[in-house]
Amino acid sequence: MSTAVAVSDLRKAYGEVEAVSGISFEIATGEIFGLLGPNGAGKTTTVEILEGYRKRDAGSVTVLGADPAKADQRWREQIGVVLQSSAMYPTLTVAESLALFGGYYEDPRSVDEVVHLIGLEQKRDSTVRTLSGGQRRRLDLGLALVGDPDLLFLDEPTTGFDPQARRRAWESISSLRALGKTILLTTHYLDEAERLCDRVAVLREGRIAAIGRPGELTGALPPTEIRYRQDGREVVLRTEEPTRILNELTQKALADGRELEALEVRRPSLEEVYLSLTEEEKE
Amino acid sequence: MRLFRHELRYELRLYSRSRELAFFTFLLPLILFLMLGFAYGDDELKGVKGSDYLLIGTLGYGVVATAFAGLTIVLVLRREDGILKRLRSTPLPAPTYLAALLATTMIAFLVQAIVIVAVGMSAFGASIPSHLFSFVLSLILGAAVFAALGVGLTGLVKRAEGASAVVNAIYFPMLFLSGSFFERDTFPEFLQVVADVLPLTYFFDLVFGVVYGGDQIWDRAGDVAALAIWGLVGVYVAVRRFRWTPTEG
Numbered sequence: 001m002s003t004a005v006a007v008s009d010l011r012k013a014y015g016e017v018e019a020v021s022g023i024s025f026e027i028a029t030g031e032i033f034g035l036l037g038p039n040g041a042g043k044t045t046t047v048e049i050l051e052g053y054r055k056r057d058a059g060s061v062t063v064l065g066a067d068p069a070k071a072d073q074r075w076r077e078q079i080g081v082v083l084q085s086s087a088m089y090p091t092l093t094v095a096e097s098l099a100l101f102g103g104y105y106e107d108p109r110s111v112d113e114v115v116h117l118i119g120l121e122q123k124r125d126s127t128v129r130t131l132s133g134g135q136r137r138r139l140d141l142g143l144a145l146v147g148d149p150d151l152l153f154l155d156e157p158t159t160g161f162d163p164q165a166r167r168r169a170w171e172s173i174s175s176l177r178a179l180g181k182t183i184l185l186t187t188h189y190l191d192e193a194e195r196l197c198d199r200v201a202v203l204r205e206g207r208i209a210a211i212g213r214p215g216e217l218t219g220a221l222p223p224t225e226i227r228y229r230q231d232g233r234e235v236v237l238r239t240e241e242p243t244r245i246l247n248e249l250t251q252k253a254l255a256d257g258r259e260l261e262a263l264e265v266r267r268p269s270l271e272e273v274y275l276s277l278t279e280e281e282k283e
Numbered sequence: 284m285r286l287f288r289h290e291l292r293y294e295l296r297l298y299s300r301s302r303e304l305a306f307f308t309f310l311l312p313l314i315l316f317l318m319l320g321f322a323y324g325d326d327e328l329k330g331v332k333g334s335d336y337l338l339i340g341t342l343g344y345g346v347v348a349t350a351f352a353g354l355t356i357v358l359v360l361r362r363e364d365g366i367l368k369r370l371r372s373t374p375l376p377a378p379t380y381l382a383a384l385l386a387t388t389m390i391a392f393l394v395q396a397i398v399i400v401a402v403g404m405s406a407f408g409a410s411i412p413s414h415l416f417s418f419v420l421s422l423i424l425g426a427a428v429f430a431a432l433g434v435g436l437t438g439l440v441k442r443a444e445g446a447s448a449v450v451n452a453i454y455f456p457m458l459f460l461s462g463s464f465f466e467r468d469t470f471p472e473f474l475q476v477v478a479d480v481l482p483l484t485y486f487f488d489l490v491f492g493v494v495y496g497g498d499q500i501w502d503r504a505g506d507v508a509a510l511a512i513w514g515l516v517g518v519y520v521a522v523r524r525f526r527w528t529p530t531e532g
Contacts, residue, residue, distance in 0.1 A: 051372060052372075053368070053371070053372075053528065073374040073376060074374075076372065076373060076374040077374050079372065080372075081369070081372035083365060083368060083369060083372075085365060086364065086365025086366065086368055086369045087364035087365055087366055088366065088369075089297055089366065091297060091300040091301065092293075092296075092297070092300075096293075096296075100289075100293045101373060103286070103289040103290075103293075104286065104289075104373040104374050104375040105373070105374060106374075143369070147373070147374070
């Protein structure tokens with residue numbers, strides 16, 4: 001599989017403060033890769049260097065075979081960018097906005113195809129001024145997609161969404177996987193990363209604290225957690241042998257003739273991995 | 284060229300849909316022209332009929348409102364809203380974008396100039412300006428100079444909220460000092476000294492000379508040179524200070 005993005009020992013400082021302190025990762029073509037981390041971890045700085053907005057201090061960056069700092073129009077034909085916050089002309093309609101941006105590309109998708117992809121059929125001929133926050137964010141996605149890019153950058157695509165809008169956005173992004181797009185997304189929502197990403201890198205203070213498939217990262221902790229309530233107290237067992245432990249517990253409970261109240265068996269979520277990674281060494 | 288035409292088409296559509304621009308840069312100069320024209324259009328100013336004098340003053344008002352004030356505010360708002368930043372991620376080349384925006388400004392001002400002259404003719408009996416070629420060339424020169432100053436000024440304005448405050452603080456005093464509504468000769472001397480520096484003064488004198496003084500644009504080399512210097516100042520500041528990304532922090 002070919003490599004869409006390669007980053008090696010990337011560094012960037014603002015004055016005295018080092019925002020990115022030597023990070024390396026690769027994204028394969030067709031992969032959905034997540035950059036995860038709290039605010040100030042260096043996510044947006046990293047993405048904006050890959051998009052060509054910021055200059056790096058050191059390290060090497062290759063995006064679709066080119067250095068984004070020296071990229072040309074042809075390179076921009078192949079990328080789509082959803083910035084963390086950016087408005088659109090309020091007096092244009094959804095369809096006009098897409099037609100305007102589509103016109104910047106050699107071979108754009110049709111407006112109606114994109115309108116369908118972002119689920120704004122009902123708002124096709126409404127002006128941007130009248131859209132809700134979630135609808136505007138979906139238009140942002142549409143504007144990034146209309147050029148039919150190979151690589152998409154999504155910087156916190158669902159921040160500020162209500163749960164329903166987030167689920168819709170997830171569906172839109174998941175549907176891009178079927179189109180074979182490579183996607184780099186940043187988020188501080190763990191469920192989002194877990195749900196969408198093939199692999200994630202957890203950033204902390206400008207460094208990569210962990211990188212891997214969401215399943216691999218959760219595998220770094222004791223794999224299974226068993227919770228139940230006994231005499232009003234919550235009991236939490238973390239184990240690598242859930243079958244044996246559960247068997248013992250249930251046998252004992254059966255023998256005693258009591259119920260394992262609020263019994264719960266689950267694998268640790270990415271959230272716990274994340275919290276353990278981003279909080280350790282914090283005094 | 285295809286990209287330029289595409290962008291120009293949408294810029295003209297955006298311009299025509301902006302109510303703020305329509306009122307402040309297009310209608311307000313005309314309203315003032317009519318009001319002042321009815322108030323003292325029959326007096327004599329600078330050796331011509333008051334309304335003929337005001338016609339030139341209104342063209343000056345129009346060029347500053349459309350090419351300078353309107354353009355500056357639009358560009359600062361687009362920058363601070365992140366629209367310019369978004370555009371930089373597309374294959375649209377920056378020079379093409381700016382060229383389309385400047386062409387839109389130019390077209391808007393030329394339409395405005397036609398309407399101002401038409402109002403002058405129908406309401407106050409003005410005649411079609413003589414030396415039409417020099418007249419149009421003077422208008423285009425003025426629009427280019429003020430657009431350059433406007434683009435330069437955007438680099439000095441930090442926030443969206445500051446844009447109209449800064450622009451108004453510059454352009455309203457300039458309108459009065461450069462004699463758009465009253466003769467400069469009646470002002471105290473120190474104000475005339477200030478007026479002698481302002482670009483609008485030279486635009487006014489240039490157009491006045493072409494329309495009523497029997498001059499061609501090349502007969503007024505001093506005015507043209509002064510405007511060109513201001514234009515270069517605008518270009519210089521624009522090249523050094525223009526930004527595509529919002530002010531941070």
